[in-house]
Amino acid sequence: MSYTVAATYTVNPGDEDTVREALEAMTPLTRAEPACKLYVAHRSSEDDSVFFLYEQYEDEDGFQAHFTSEHFERYIKGIVWPRLANRVRVIGTPLVP
Secondary structure: OOEEEEEEEEEOOOOHHHHHHHHHHHHHHHHOOOOEEEEEEEEOOOOOOEEEEEEEEOOHHHHHHHHOOHHHHHHHHHHHHHHEEEEEEEEEOOOOO
16 A cells, blocks of 8 residues: 655745755656655645645655655755745555555
């Protein structure tokens, strides 16, 4: 069963472009991971400071591999997270596989 992560980031004022660039860099790297089924980063059309990610992995081990990857360390932990005013994450599994 797939492992799904939905995350919403609210970025500190002035850091929106830096976060956008980091998420754009993350996308092809994450999609190339063996366990990644889907990775899509979005920017709110109503509020430029809000970004949200929808991610699906084969299983929790696949997500853990992503979470400990060099690109996650570099872009998310190193660039994105320090620029956030708020982060909400929901982990789930599909109701209907």
